[in-house]
Amino acid sequence: MGGLSVVPPEARGWNWGAFFLSWIWGIGNNTWIALLALIPYVNFVMVFVLGAKGSEWAWRNKRxxxxxxxxxxxxxxxxxxxxxxxxxxxxxxxGAVAASMNPSTTTTGMTI
Structure with a gap:
């Protein structure tokens, strides 16, 4: 509703979409700060920031x-x-189960 709009209580709270989809969610909600999630190591912190603040930012950044x-x-x-x-x-x-069942990935019987 705009950068200075008041966020109603119903639009606050944890945002699972922002947490799970980070930068993709950010693009869809005009929340460009979410692109920081593309930076290695920053992404680990950013998903939690997006989860916590995502609803507020989405409300303010989109109509x-x-x-x-x-x-x-x-x-x-x-x-x-x-x-x-x-x-x-x-x-x-x-994938893990399939890899563990593949005999070519095991080292049994091999001389090192």
Whole structure:
């Protein structure tokens, strides 16, 4: 609603979409400071900053028709972020299991 707008209490709080999707969420919400998450080592801190301040920044950096529209939009970002995170974890587990089952990656029987 603008840089000087008052953030209503309903639009405050932890933002899971900003936490999980960091810089992607930032682009979609005109919150350019989120691009700092692309910097190695800064990204670890930045995801927590975005989670804590993301709702406030998104409210101020973009025009919203209502608090309800804002909350719906941020909920969608959170769901997408959580789904992508879960897919990443599942693929990581599958990859780890597959790598452990591949005999060419084991050292048993090899002379070093």
């Amino acid at each position: 919203w028709e209502s608090v309800e529209q804002f909350r719906r939009t941020q909920r969608t970002w959170a769901i997408v972020g959580l789904v992508l995170f879960a897919i990443g974890v599942i693929l990581g587990i599958i």
